[in-house]
Every structure is written in structure tokens, then in C-alpha cells.
Amino acid sequence: MKGKWIILLLPLLPGCVDATAKETMSKAQATFKPIPAQAPAIKGNEATKAKVDLGRMLFFDPRLSTSQLISCNTCHNVGLGGADLQETSVGHGWQKGPRNAPTVFNAVYNVAQFWDGRAKDLQTQAKGPVQASVEMNSNPELVVRTLKNIPGYPALFEAAFPGYRDPVTFDNMAKAIEVFEATLVTPDAPFDHFLNGEPSALNAREQTGLGVFMEKGCAACHGGINIGGAAYYPFGVREIPTAEIRPESDTGRFKVTNTASDKYVFRAPSLRNVALTQPYFHSGKVWSLKDAVVVMGSAQLGMKLNETEVNDTVAFLKSLTGKQPKIDYPLLPPSSDQTPHPQLK
Amino acid sequence: MKGKWIILLLPLLPGCVDATAKETMSKAQATFKPIPAQAPAIKGNEATKAKVDLGRMLFFDPRLSTSQLISCNTCHNVGLGGADLQETSVGHGWQKGPRNAPTVFNAVYNVAQFWDGRAKDLQTQAKGPVQASVEMNSNPELVVRTLKNIPGYPALFEAAFPGYRDPVTFDNMAKAIEVFEATLVTPDAPFDHFLNGEPSALNAREQTGLGVFMEKGCAACHGGINIGGAAYYPFGVREIPTAEIRPESDTGRFKVTNTASDKYVFRAPSLRNVALTQPYFHSGKVWSLKDAVVVMGSAQLGMKLNETEVNDTVAFLKSLTGKQPKIDYPLLPPSSDQTPHPQLK
Numbered sequence: 001m002k003g004k005w006i007i008l009l010l011p012l013l014p015g016c017v018d019a020t021a022k023e024t025m026s027k028a029q030a031t032f033k034p035i036p037a038q039a040p041a042i043k044g045n046e047a048t049k050a051k052v053d054l055g056r057m058l059f060f061d062p063r064l065s066t067s068q069l070i071s072c073n074t075c076h077n078v079g080l081g082g083a084d085l086q087e088t089s090v091g092h093g094w095q096k097g098p099r100n101a102p103t104v105f106n107a108v109y110n111v112a113q114f115w116d117g118r119a120k121d122l123q124t125q126a127k128g129p130v131q132a133s134v135e136m137n138s139n140p141e142l143v144v145r146t147l148k149n150i151p152g153y154p155a156l157f158e159a160a161f162p163g164y165r166d167p168v169t170f171d172n173m174a175k176a177i178e179v180f181e182a183t184l185v186t187p188d189a190p191f192d193h194f195l196n197g198e199p200s201a202l203n204a205r206e207q208t209g210l211g212v213f214m215e216k217g218c219a220a221c222h223g224g225i226n227i228g229g230a231a232y233y234p235f236g237v238r239e240i241p242t243a244e245i246r247p248e249s250d251t252g253r254f255k256v257t258n259t260a261s262d263k264y265v266f267r268a269p270s271l272r273n274v275a276l277t278q279p280y281f282h283s284g285k286v287w288s289l290k291d292a293v294v295v296m297g298s299a300q301l302g303m304k305l306n307e308t309e310v311n312d313t314v315a316f317l318k319s320l321t322g323k324q325p326k327i328d329y330p331l332l333p334p335s336s337d338q339t340p341h342p343q344l345k
Numbered sequence: 346m347k348g349k350w351i352i353l354l355l356p357l358l359p360g361c362v363d364a365t366a367k368e369t370m371s372k373a374q375a376t377f378k379p380i381p382a383q384a385p386a387i388k389g390n391e392a393t394k395a396k397v398d399l400g401r402m403l404f405f406d407p408r409l410s411t412s413q414l415i416s417c418n419t420c421h422n423v424g425l426g427g428a429d430l431q432e433t434s435v436g437h438g439w440q441k442g443p444r445n446a447p448t449v450f451n452a453v454y455n456v457a458q459f460w461d462g463r464a465k466d467l468q469t470q471a472k473g474p475v476q477a478s479v480e481m482n483s484n485p486e487l488v489v490r491t492l493k494n495i496p497g498y499p500a501l502f503e504a505a506f507p508g509y510r511d512p513v514t515f516d517n518m519a520k521a522i523e524v525f526e527a528t529l530v531t532p533d534a535p536f537d538h539f540l541n542g543e544p545s546a547l548n549a550r551e552q553t554g555l556g557v558f559m560e561k562g563c564a565a566c567h568g569g570i571n572i573g574g575a576a577y578y579p580f581g582v583r584e585i586p587t588a589e590i591r592p593e594s595d596t597g598r599f600k601v602t603n604t605a606s607d608k609y610v611f612r613a614p615s616l617r618n619v620a621l622t623q624p625y626f627h628s629g630k631v632w633s634l635k636d637a638v639v640v641m642g643s644a645q646l647g648m649k650l651n652e653t654e655v656n657d658t659v660a661f662l663k664s665l666t667g668k669q670p671k672i673d674y675p676l677l678p679p680s681s682d683q684t685p686h687p688q689l690k
Contacts (some may be wrong), residue, residue: 057424060424061424062422062425062429062430063430067435068429068430068431069419069429069431069435074414077407077677078674079402079405079406079674079675079676079677080407080677080679081679084407084413084414085407085408085413085680085687086413086414086687086689090412090414090689093439094438094439094689096689275679276679278680279686287682287686288682289682290682324676326673326674326676327673327674328671328672328673328674329423329424329671329672329673329674330424331424331669331671332422332424332425334425334426334620334621335430335623337632337633337634337635341624341632342430342431344431344435344439344441
């Protein structure tokens with residue numbers, strides 16, 4: 001008797017699966033957006049080839065740091081998902097910085113930069129680490145003096161910023177880096193193909209995980225084009241994470257706004273390429289994606305996700321890994337006798 | 346009367362210049378060799394595409410260091426002439442190493458590696474900095490455990506070393522790095538074109554400098570394909586340089602051979618791309634190429650070169666800058682939950 005029922009039901013199954021997939025897809029399409037193939041334009045900062053090329057050089061040039069050892073790429077390694085592998089980044093003098101380095105990939109789609117959103121765009125962001133004493137430990141005067149005394153750079157700045165009387169400036173350094181960083185997008189993740197109408201781009205488990213992600217409430221903070229990165233939320237809405245994961249001393253956006261309601265508030269990170277950017281959270285204290293999902297469940301949703309839900313969610317998160325940017329390592333203009341020397345102290 | 350002579354002599358001048366150029370060229374061709382366009386083969390270590398690609402990844406992978414912050418490229422920056430800009434390299438814990446980092450470019454043509462020649466080839470060399478406590482501070486066991494627990498690597502090692510039962514080994518890491526490094530050659534310097542029979546590849550000043558370089562005796566140690574790199578010589582044959590430039594504690598090759606005659610003996614460095622690799626000498630204490638030429642004159646030749654000789658020599662040395670290798674930044678296989686974590690201490 002049982003055997004017969006199975007035979008009768010089998011022809012219906014593909015249709016059922018399709019219907020579920022289509023429903024999941026419709027919901028997903030209303031919540032998320034695929035990454036466009038083309039890098040976005042920056043208002044007021046045109047991405048000419050000369051400027052992008054200059055930005056790529058500056059991104060890789062350790063001479064933006066006083067030690068001449070640390071470049072943007074040190075903590076935002078383009079071969080490692082646009083981040084480093086450190087709990088919190090290590091900078092000048094081997095000092096540990098206060099927070100985990102967010103990936104530079106797709107950062108152009110974030111509402112603002114840094115975990116606390118204190119930089120409104122990539123251009124403003126780029127000036128931060130260059131000057132931070134625990135990162136590159138430099139200052140605008142030294143950066144400009146260095147760039148002006150590396151014989152190849154002035155002509156490259158002139159080409160990137162035509163019409164400027166004095167093109168080698170700290171602002172223009174940041175503008176060039178911004179347009180280069182805006183090219184660091186990762187389209188073509190399996191999930192992007194799914195959002196673009198290909199149900200087979202995600203397997204059954206990934207689709208189930210996507211369902212969990214939307215139903216349990218993760219997508220409320222992690223939605224949109226960057227699956228996050230669009231707004232600020234308290235870390236520990238329902239349950240305060242351990243002091244290791246959410247150190248008491250780092251009050252997040254409160255340090256920027258000095259507003260009580262911003263205590264322990266952070267920008268929800270983008271989850272794109274999240275499988276590549278361990279460890280997790282602003283403290284970098286959680287190494288496995290599975291553990292990170294469990295922490296999010298309790299801290300933000302007040303629920304204990306079961307083993308299957310966690311595994312399915314992780315499977316879905318892995319489908320957010322997109323096509324990584326291919327980058328030619330730039331040949332940097334050589335130093336000269338006039339270039340300031342590195343300072344390690 | 347004078348005017349007439351000038352008019353009479355003028356038609357002869359180009360012929361005179363040609364004769365001098367030809368003589369200089371013949372002498373140079375007997376002393377130096379151009380860099381071939383193609384990277385040299387390594388005996389017993391075939392450069393398959395899979396192996397070179399793997400070597401490129403390993404060269405850029407900071408996970409060969411315990412901190413997961415330092416890669417081969419940190420001190421041998423392919424955008425900066427294959428070296429760093431430090432007096433002596435900075436490694437684990439911001440420690441200063443004992444000697445200036447020699448460029449990796451054209452290193453395959455050196456008789457042996459390191460300033461004291463203690464590694465017979467690039468394969469042996471590659472194992473040194475990985476294990477040095479002041480550099481990458483790792484060990485073969487940790488490196489192999491790390492590489493085996495980065496899910497993408499085992500298949501890449503299998504492809505690079507087909508037929509090995511256990512391809513992920515410390516030796517194979519070094520072999521892959523060696524074949525990649527052997528591709529880092531810089532042909533097509535103006536001087537190579539000159540050696541290949543194009544007199545106009547060097548201007549008059551550069552040719553005069555080349556003449557000084559050969560006549561005064563520089564070429565005795567800095568000859569051959571690498572304009573150096575072929576043999577060992579005491580630093581301070583005629584005059585002992587200052588203790589800053591030749592620190593008393595670094596006895597050079599004596600540390601390797603324990604032979605009295607090897608005290609303060611070093612491998613003559615290659616002068617290819619020397620204009621890109623300041624600062625100079627094993628101590629890295631001399632920043633300008635001009636000063637370096639003056640030091641060499643007194644220390645090795647026992648002579649005070651005059652201003653013109655120094656400037657002409659520098660002009661010639663600048664003609665040794667070749668076509669820098671173009672390198673795609675490799676996408677590194679991502680870490681997993683099993684990958685050992687970075688250790689900063």
C-alpha cells in the first residue's frame with residue numbers, strides 16, 4: 001500500500017519543489033538585491049582610468065605609512081577577501097588595533113564606513129588608517145611630502161586630477177583610493193544568480209538556509225544589496241553577548257554620536273563573502289561561521305537555533321561568495337634621494 | 346683660423362663617437378651578459394604552470410608566517426624592485442632583522458643566496474625567512490599543518506607535484522616558490538640593449554659611466570649576467586668603511602665558513618635595478634646611490650672618485666633598470682575552521 005502512494009506522489013514532487021523555490025525566490029527578491037556587474041559611480045569623483053590606476057598604486061604603496069611597511073592592502077588584502085585574518089588589525093609597532101578590519105570588497109555599497117559609521121564614504125575612510133597611530137601612523141603633511149618626493153607620483157596625480165594647480169594633496173590621495181576601492185565589487189555569487197531568476201543557482205540546502213535567514217529575522221538587519229551594511233543596530237538586542245565577544249570598553253557608535261541609545265550600536269556588517277573573512281564581529285573573537293550564526297541567534301533574535309537551522313544558514317551564507325576582483329600588482333614609482341626615509345619608532 | 350678647424354673636424358666627430366662606443370661595447374660584451382627574455386630552467390625542478398601558480402600564491406600568502414601578517418612579498422615587494430625600503434627588514438613582532446633584504450629579482454642568476462651565500466639556491470633560501478624568529482617565525486610542522494588545513498591548497502599541491510603520495514610538504518612549498526621566483530627576471534634594461542649591439546641604447550654620459558665602471562675596477566666584482574652576484578669579496582679591501590656601514594658584529598661569510606679569510610666577506614650584490622633598491626649595503630646604512638658609489642670607490646678600490654666620475658657611474662647604474670615583472674595578485678584559498686589561527690606573540 002505504502003509503495004503505491006510513493007509512486008503516485010513522485011511525479012508531483014518536482015512541481016512542489018519548484019513552487020517552494022519560486023516562493024523563496026520572490027521573498028528574497030523583495031529583500032535583497034544582486035550586485036551589478038559594473039562598479040558604481042561615485043558622485044563628484046569621476047572614475048577615470050588614470051585615477052583608478054593611481055588609486056591602485058596608492059592602495060598598495062607602503063610609503064603611505066611612516067614605517068613604509070604598511071599599505072591599505074596589509075589589512076584589506078585583496079587576495080584574502082579584502083580583509084586580514086586577524087582578530088583586530090595589527091599596525092605600526094606591531095600594535096593591535098581596537099577592531100576587526102571590515103572587508104573593502106563591496107564597501108562602496110555600505111551606508112557609511114567603519115564599524116561605527118564614522119566615515120560617510122570611502123574617501124573619508126581612506127584618510128583614517130593613514131593617520132591612526134596604531135595603524136599607518138602618518139599625517140597629511142608627511143604623506144604629501146613623501147608623494148611629492150617620489151619622482152613618478154606628481155605626473156600621475158596630474159593625469160588623475162587634470163586642471164588642479166597642486167594635484168598632489170591628501171584629499172586627492174583619498175579620492176584616488178576611493179575610485180579604486182569602488183571597483184572592488186564581487187558580483188556573480190551563486191545567490192546573485194538566484195536573485196536574478198535562476199532557481200538552480202542555490203541547492204536545496206542553501207535555499208532552506210535562505211528560508212531560515214529570512215523567516216527567523218536575520219534579513220531584517222542583513223538585507224539589501226550588501227546583505228547588511230545599510231543601517232545601525234545594537235549588538236545584543238535580546239541577549240548581551242559575552243564580554244569577550246562584546247568588550248565593555250567598546251561602546252561602538254556611542255563614541256561617535258555621544259547619544260545613550262547608541263551604546264553598543266554598530267553598523268550591521270555586509271555578509272557578502274562572509275565565508276572568506278573570518279574571524280567575526282568587531283572584536284574578531286569568533287572564528288567559525290557556525291559559532292557566529294549561533295551568537296547572532298541568541299544576541300539579536302533571542303532564540304537558540306537548532307543544529308540543522310545553523311548548518312543550513314551557514315550553507316546559505318557560503319553562497320554569498322562572489323567573483324573576487326582580479327588585480328594587477330602595481331609597479332610603484334621608485335623612491336629618490338629626496339624621499340623621506342621610513343621611521344619605525 | 347679656429348673656426349676653420351672646427352668645420353674641418355665636425356664631419357669626423359660622429360665616426361669618432363662610433364669608434365669609442367664600439368670599443369666600450371666590445372669591452373662590455375666581454376665582461377657582462379644581457380638577461381635573456383625567458384626565465385631560466387631550474388635543474389630538477391620543472392617549472393610547470395601549476396607549480397609557478399602555486400609558488401606565486403605561496404609567495405603572497407601571509408599564512409606562511411605565524412602572525413599570518415608577513416609574506417615573502419613583505420620584504421621582497423614585487424612593486425618595489427623586489428625588495429623593501431628598510432635599512433634591515435622588519436619581521437615578527439616588529440623586530441629588525443640583521444641585514445638589508447636583497448632583491449628577489451634576477452636572484453636566480455646569483456651564485457648562491459643571502460648576503461653570505463649560505464643558501465645554495467632559491468629553494469634553500471625560501472626555507473630560511475619562514476623559520477627565522479625575526480622574520481616569519483614559523484616552522485616546517487606549522488607551515489605544513491596550516492597548508493593542509495586551508496582547503497584549497499592540497500589540490501593545488503597535487504597538481505603542481507603529480508605522483509607524490511603526500512604532496513603538501515615544506516620542501517615542495519620551497520620548490521614551488523623557487524620556480525615562481527625564477528620568473529622574476531628583468532630583461533630589456535637599456536644596458537641589455539647596449540650589450541645586444543645597440544649603441545644608442547646608452548647615452549653619452551651612461552657610456553662614459555660604463556667606461557669608468559670598467560676602467561676603475563668595479564666590473565671585477567660586478568660583472569657577468571647579474572653585474573655582480575657571482576662571487577664573494579671582503580667589504581673593505583682597501584679601506585675599512587665606517588662601523589655604521591660595516592658593523593663590527595656582522596662578520597659576513599665567516600659566520601658560515603668559520604674561516605679567518607672570510608671575515609667581512611660578502612657576496613657582491615647584483616647591481617641590476619640598483620636604482621630601485623635603496624638603501625644600500627648589507628647594513629642598509631647608505632641611502633643614496635651616489636654615496637654608495639663613493640663608499641665603494643674608497644673601500645674596494647682605494648680611490649677617491651671625482652664628482653664627474655661618480656655622477657657618470659650613477660648614470661650608468663640607472664641604465665641597469667630592466668622591465669619589471671607584471672604579476673597578477675593571486676586569490677588565495679580561504680582559511681577554514683581547521684586552519685591554525687595567527688599568533689602574534
